[in-house]
Amino acid sequence: xxxxxxxxxxxxxxxxxxxxxxxxxxxxxxxxxxxxxxxxxxxxxxxxxxxxxxxxxxxxxxxxxxxxxxxxxxxxxxxxxxxxxxxxxxxxxxxxxxxxxxxxxxxx
Amino acid sequence: xxxxxxxxxxxxxxxxxxxxxxxxxxxxxxxxxxxxxxxxxxxxxxxxxxxxxxxxxxxxxxxxxxxxxxxxxxxxxxxxxxxxxxxxxxxxxxxxxxxxxxxxxxxxxxxxxxxxxxx
Numbered sequence: 001x002x003x004x005x006x007x008x009x010x011x012x013x014x015x016x017x018x019x020x021x022x023x024x025x026x027x028x029x030x031x032x033x034x035x036x037x038x039x040x041x042x043x044x045x046x047x048x049x050x051x052x053x054x055x056x057x058x059x060x061x062x063x064x065x066x067x068x069x070x071x072x073x074x075x076x077x078x079x080x081x082x083x084x085x086x087x088x089x090x091x092x093x094x095x096x097x098x099x100x101x102x103x104x105x106x107x108x
Numbered sequence: 109x110x111x112x113x114x115x116x117x118x119x120x121x122x123x124x125x126x127x128x129x130x131x132x133x134x135x136x137x138x139x140x141x142x143x144x145x146x147x148x149x150x151x152x153x154x155x156x157x158x159x160x161x162x163x164x165x166x167x168x169x170x171x172x173x174x175x176x177x178x179x180x181x182x183x184x185x186x187x188x189x190x191x192x193x194x195x196x197x198x199x200x201x202x203x204x205x206x207x208x209x210x211x212x213x214x215x216x217x218x219x220x221x222x223x224x225x226x227x
Binding site for chain 1: 153154155156158167169170171203207209210211212213214215216217218219220
């Protein structure tokens with residue numbers, strides 16, 4: 001199975017700053033089928049980005065995804081208060097689907 | 109607007125079978141897509157358990173394959189998860205989800221339900 005490693009584990013930033021989250025796969029992700037999710041306490045993960053760079057419906061354009069093969073990035077251009085949460089990447093190009101361990105974005 | 113909602117017992121005894129159902133509204137599950145289960149625990153993080161296609165093909169995580177069964181009930185527009193021989197390690201929040209492009213995809217999630225394995 002494909003192992004996804006996210007870095008950093010925790011990102012401490014202030015509102016208005018730029019956040020850059022990394023997701024590295026142990027082997028190439030088929031079809032670049034890489035998704036990013038946001039999870040807040042007590043809630044289910046919410047899809048932000050699919051197919052590495054496509055925003056899901058209703059997701060603000062400050063969220064963007066990039067990358068291919070084994071290296072992927074989620075960028076939040078200017079952090080707003082509601083963006084402080086845990087972010088997960090998931091590859092769904094092969095079974096079993098696998099998730100990264102998450103990056104927590106916290107208020108500095 | 110499609111919505112998913114998990115239901116089932118919140119407490120299961122060790123060695124018994126965990127059974128959950130996911131009710132779907134706003135979309136007929138036999139029309140398309142993949143219908144899956146994902147669980148989350150502090151120890152294992154997010155774990156994709158498997159999915160079933162709208163036509164009934166199943167895809168299971170090899171780590172669970174011998175214990176997991178998924179099925180569709182199109183008359184009630186719901187799908188189900190059975191996990192046999194549970195242990196305390198199966199304590200987790202269980203989510204049902206819909207995937208569009210591949211069996212492992214999970215674009216739309218239910219709210220989740222906590223299942224505790226304890227005697």
